[in-house]
Amino acid sequence: xxxxxxxxxxxxxxxxxxxxxxxxxxxxxxxxxxxxxxxxxxxxxxxxxxxxxxxxxxxxxxxxxxxxxxxxxxxxxxxxxxxxxxxxxxxxxxxxxxxxxxxxxxxxxxxxxxxxxxxxxxxxxxxxxxxxxxxxxxxxxxxxxxxxxxxxxxxxxxxxxxxx
Numbered sequence: 001x002x003x004x005x006x007x008x009x010x011x012x013x014x015x016x017x018x019x020x021x022x023x024x025x026x027x028x029x030x031x032x033x034x035x036x037x038x039x040x041x042x043x044x045x046x047x048x049x050x051x052x053x054x055x056x057x058x059x060x061x062x063x064x065x066x067x068x069x070x071x072x073x074x075x076x077x078x079x080x081x082x083x084x085x086x087x088x089x090x091x092x093x094x095x096x097x098x099x100x101x102x103x104x105x106x107x108x109x110x111x112x113x114x115x116x117x118x119x120x121x122x123x124x125x126x127x128x129x130x131x132x133x134x135x136x137x138x139x140x141x142x143x144x145x146x147x148x149x150x151x152x153x154x155x156x157x158x159x160x161x162x163x164x
Contacts (some may be wrong), residue, residue, distance in 0.1 A: 018098045021095045022092050023095055025092040026091055027090055028091045030087070030127060031088075032085075032127045033082075033129050034083070035085075036081065041087055051074070053072070054069075054071070056070050056113045056146065058105070061093065063096050063098075064097050066093070066112070067093055068109075068112030070113045072087070072088045072121075086127050086131075088123055088127070092112065096108070110144055111143075113143045113146075117141060
């Protein structure tokens with residue numbers, strides 16, 4: 001006879017659905033720079049290029065609680081004439097229960113940022129608007145593609161280290 005009692009909170013019991021809760025959300029770091037003000041606020045003939053970077057990370061706090069951080073960086077203008085530069089690290093504490101251990105990391109790095117992104121996007125847009133520019137509205141991000149790309153890069157790094 002087998003014992004069905006488990007002490008591992010991350011282990012899925014037969015027939016039990018995974019449970020996810022966002023316990024908290026917060027700004028970890030926010031930086032806005034307008035190095036050419038007030039010249040950068042004058043209307044120009046053309047809109048400067050805007051480069052946007054996205055990064056996602058997760059770390060365990062307890063066996064069921066994880067901090068997921070989405071980092072958004074945006075830079076308007078070229079290297080010689082930056083209009084603004086903004087960086088935001090926005091995090092949430094997410095509780096995951098009754099999920100198979102092999103599903104936790106993909107969930108945290110795909111669904112975690114998807115839950116946090118609308119809030120981070122709004123904070124970034126407000127920071128840019130408060131800096132004197134039109135709000136920066138970032139298009140939705142495909143976190144599945146981002147996760148896959150990061151996994152491929154990690155595998156390539158591991159293969160490169162193994163051959164050295």
